[in-house]
Amino acid sequence: MTPPTDRPWLNPDLAVDERVELLLHAMTLEEKAGLFFHTMISMGEGGELSEGDPDFGLPSTDEYVNGRHMTHFNVLSVAPTAGEMARWYNRLQAFAARSRLGIPVTISTDPRHAFSENPGAALLSGPFSQWPEPLGLAATADPALVERFGDIARQEYLAVGIRVALHPQVDLATEPRWARQLQTFGEDAELSGALGAAYVRGFQGEAFGPGSVSTMTKHFPGGGPQKDGEDPHFAYGREQVYPGDNFEHHLLPFAEVFAAGGRQIMPYYGMPVGTEYEEVGFGLNKSVLTGLLRERFAFDGIVCTDWGLVTDQEILGTMFPARAWGVEHLSPEERMAKILDAGADQFGGEACPEMLVRIVNDGVVSEERLDVSARRLLREKFLLGLFEDPYVDAEAADAIVGSAEFRAAGVDAQRASITILSNDGALPFAPGAKLYVEGIDAGVAARFGQVVGSPAEADLAILRLQAPFEVRDSAFENFFHAGPLDFADEVLAHVREIAAVVPTVVDVFLDRPAILAPIDEVASALVANWGVSPVALLEVLSGAVPARGKLPFDVPRSTAAVLASRPDVPFDTEDPLFRFGHGLTLQRPDRSAVAAAEPPA
Template sequence: MTDTINTTPDAAATAPVDPTYRDATLSTDERVENLLGQMTLEEKAGLFFQTMITMTQDGELSQGDPTFGLPANEVFVIDKGMNHFNVMGSAPTPELMATWHNALQTLAATTRLGIPVTISTDPRHSFSDNPLAGMMAGPFSSWPESIGLAAIRDEDVVEQFGDIARQEYLAVGIRLALHPQIDLATEPRWGRQVATFGEDPELTSALGAAYIRGFQGETLGSDSVSTMTKHFPGGGPQMDGEDAHFAYGREQVYPGDQFDLHLKPFEAAFEAGTSQIMPYYGMPVGTEHEEVGFGFNKSVITGLLRERFGFDGIVCTDWGLISDSEIMGQPFPARAWGVEHLTPRERMLKIIEAGVDQFGGEAIPEMLIELVRSGDVSEARLDESARRLLREKFVLGLFDAPLVDVEKAGRVVGSAEFRAAGEAAQRASITVLTNTASDAGTPALPLARGLKLYVEGIDADVAAEYGTVVETPAEADAAVIRVQAPFDVRETFFENFFHQGSLDFTDEAIAHVREIAAAVPTVLDVHLDRPAILTPIIDAPVAVVANYGANARALLDVLTGAAAAKGKLPFDLPSSMAAVEASREDVPFDTKDPLFRFGHGLTV
């Protein structure tokens, strides 16, 4: 073994290119083998890395983003030979997004083999977003979060969402969705359950499959957006609900012995044909599997995923398992849980040996090249994963039509039809938890239009469309207050994008709601990105409703009866933090005497 890298180019690098792989009349396997046979080690290594890339606001190639330590687009594509990227941010218009995409594909076409770029994205369609776990809807149609789709409990709506998102992604050149997230949200404190379908295995399985069908169709093809379903084998049972992005949340635990239950949604995803899988950061504790992060875990990736379930699609790690980095100026160590003692080179080797095809959030092809040249990884092992990665590019039609129609992007993305569908889903997800009757027997909801309204958390101009907005509760006929589910403020800016910790409202927040409710009939709307402990305030408002990403008009349409209340809780609402702390992280519906059960939701 040597530490010296042989920089002599492969003979293939100077050989004439055989364009047979561009012949669309050949089978996909023939095209893959022709191209793979011409690739240098360096070109193969470039396939294995998928990381963040910046999009400009003017459609031109980006010169990089120093805030996130990202270089110019040319560095990734030309210098590093990479062609899989998770695009950050958004341009002001879909036309500019499409123009940037075409510029990037044109750049990729100048490389020796002209391998097209695959652009991926985190979720972009939610009305409310978590800036580093999902992207702003921007010009796209706006829908509730996935937990809100679960509140609608309708496979057809979820498949419709997937189909609309597919069309919008295609229009701007996005060909890979880094979702759905089908983890079971069995730990009420977990900060990432907003992007799940809740804690019920059957509902999650059905909706996850519908989501995949919407994006991919019945089979993956040139009109599909590939789905990277996550996080195998289920990321929900985080110890004490702490997220595995951070060292204090690295452990996944199974006190109820329910490891296999968390696999059920993935069985449905495989049946629906998901093209890719992402394992989570967490390391299983107290199971038959090695206590290392799932991306390093051979018995999970090869044993469970490849052999037990027969999955032969692409497996990409979650972001940043190998290299330390900085986020927003703060040191952010690699999420190498259980293998922190290994060097980055050793971590990469362990991931390859586990059976993974691609390294998420990394841009170090030179390290993989050295592993091959030193003899630690065979080129045949690289070819195994390279075939999967190339095959998907061919199946998606990227070699045959890499560019998109800029004008069409403007017509498709955020069309009136698509926006209306998203807003209808926002309204349908609103969940009425309580609706108290007056002494005369009249329920508080629906509210009459034209009332004097005191509002908090709602734009006064929007509220004025439904009534007369007043300055104080004393002047009002009714109050409508929107609040967020509580969470603990953590040490760093980045940590606070992940809402974790206690589900209890502060004493000040409780007192504030009760004071307003004592002065005027009050409707409390809570954004449930996680369950919230409503016990101390549930009796004060005349009505309590939940949303999961819905604009003020969607809410007020339901409150005034312009739209029917249809939403059902996608998880239990615990009665106390003591009940949460006593529950088992891997067991659904395990808090004692919940305030409201899964499926609760009143009609109005």
């Protein structure tokens, strides 16, 4: 088909770079500015276009596309079906096609595939296949499994129109208290690099193109070494510290991702303290983004800041300051100019292109500087094939997303991630055993044994716990599990009470390496998970499926050991209770004696 003469960049016979220049030449300053903003968008009811979302302060689709000329969005909503999400996406692309230049939108997302998730960093899986969190993928220590996950997630994303993954997260979990470990691959740089590279290969495919999902790896140059373990989403966690002089170590996983072809990078909020680099947040840091990323690593892909570096924003009813750490005194316009000068291409979580237009018209930033980033952003759209065919097959989406094959693969990964930390012989439990359970639906447990109402009646108690965290003042803060790692006294007393009556298995959702010693002292078996269904758990505990998981980090013996450790140095807590790579095998010799359970829905 011959492209319209007023849109020569649609000619697929031209080289991509030529098409980029043709489109760039046709764009107004306002249209260029719109490319620089990458923020949340919501779906309307029933897959219709959104009229806005007051809870997150989001404007209407019309205001985004026609008023602000924006074409990059992080989809916030969760649709009940893939078909509904695909229909919304097609409506959005058709709406964008009616704009002056018809530039297609690029849709991104935070992780969507976890069985259980931290809403601050991952979204509900909805219709997608369900897998363990990245720490659980790391517990499999299997790059082939992680690449298979990436390939399945790629197919599911493509089916609904998602073309950028705001992941993987290859920060090293070297500070045990840090709130963002769940989406990392753990504490070991070599494993994190291998799994991060496999993840990128799975999402992007053998060759980057129309069948790819572009990966935005985060958080360069490594977001783990947080002072006191606090997270730099908040002013009290803005500092990253390196008492072990170990800054370079945190770059190792990123080097593997670059070698695997990672396309995009998100720098973290944190500001480095006591290093050779400027003491400002990484997204505003020229010595890091230009000197380290662009020059030393020769990275010429897209750099998008983490969310909210320019303007103060209200989140879930609470006002939070812009995360302009180290330059809080600068005006929003000055912060924007500093981010561009640092070498970034997009402002994550911002939607104020009029501000960028203003500082260009005022001579603070040149339009030629905008063109440098605009070329990268447009080129990615062309390479993804969005100008040729931005639409998806909404009828096929429901058959692809969450298919039986993909769900089964996710359940297999859940099983493979379950890690047995200790066992005095209570596991595997016998078929038909009398089970007292907490945190497991009695109907599910009844498929594996006889459920009883009290520990005194049971042969075995199975308790599911969440690693401890400190409740903070705002709803948004509590999306991030931070603070001390010790279980509350009442939780420990409850475990001791049950363990005194019956052999007790304690399974902990270990999103941070909690202080498990008091539980290990009384439990007959101790288990770690990072997002698994109760069916998958019981299949492993009963011996129907072998236990294979290995710890992706050290588990410290005490809070004193955590306080004495250096947050930038891996494996630095003294005499850990369990070491990285620890995990017991477990399988009943006669597997036929255990009834096979259906995979969780």
